[in-house]
Amino acid sequence: MEGLEGPLLTILTASTPLLIAAQGELVSERSGVLNLGVEGMMAVGAVCGFAAADLSGVPVVGVVAGIFAGMAAAALFALLTLVFVANQVASGLALTLFGLGLSALLGDSFVGIPGPGMAKLHIPGLSDLPFVGPILFGQDGLTYLAWALTIAVWYFLFRTRLGLIVRAVGDNHTSAHALGYPVIRVRLLAVLFGGAMAGLAGAYLSLVYTPQWTPNMTAGRGWIALALVVFAAWIPLRVVFGALLFGAISYLGLYLQGLGVGLPSQFLSSLPYLTTILVLVIISRNRVLLRVNTPASLGQGFVPDR
Secondary structure (H helix, E strand, O other): HHHHHHHHHHHHHHHHHHHHHHHHHHHHOOOOOOOHHHHHHHHHHHHHHHHHHHHOOOOHHHHHHHHHHHHHHHHHHHHHHHHOOHHHHHHHHHHHHHEEEEEHHOOOOHHHOOOOOOOOOOOOOOOOOOHHHHHHHHEEHHHHHHHHHHHHHHHHHOOOOOHHHHHHHOOOOOHHHHHHOHHHHHHHHHHHHHHHHHHHHHHHHHHOOOOEEOOOOOOOOOHHHHHHHHHHOOOOOHHHHHHHHHHHHHHHHHHHHHHHHOOOOHHHHHHHHHHHHHHHHHHHHHHHHHHHOOOOOOOOEEEEEO
């Protein structure tokens, strides 16, 4: 059991940013908005979170800054797609490129500076328990928040009236508008929530995962989060399994490198992304699953009657 403790901790840490970002994107897509800018929003959240934490010396300030930075980037996407009715795919790709470039510019003076990092939770007696103590009672606050958010998103979407409205807007925005629901407002709030979660995931990378800032430290995790939403068939609780799976594959690549397996390190590092492609190919062949669970108006713009 002791030998499993390290791998499980690594898998849990690697899966947390994916879980956070995927839950935010899931809500956005449930409202009918496809935001491919998750990678860019995560990058902006990572640099702003690290900068705020470094300048203030308080990691919580960095977390808040990362959330608001992600929301600001999402607001730009919402302006383009919801107000000016620009193409969502093109706008999302542009946001990714913009976010990666902006984060590199803003973080230039913070490269190589060790960050304050977030302290691990320690409950006397519980955190010291063998095996289960460090895993269940020795994590940072953002890890617990990620799991709480998963439950909250599931409850919101499937157990509240507001969640029903979000799903109705995503399933058929024309009918929702005819019933008097504010489609643009609902989608705006969903997009902002997705941006906040992407920014939080980015702040996790620079404050917890590796407490420092380096350009392009998101390393494609935003794209994996997008794939997780499809992998989970737009159901929040299923995202957990996908995030843990990709976290395990990330650990496997590091573990094999440590064993000196005769495979190029570049190939081992690419295992999570190769798995992402494989999963998407398998899911795309299951047309019935996609027809049943995909929000009908996903990626479609909406112009209310004047």
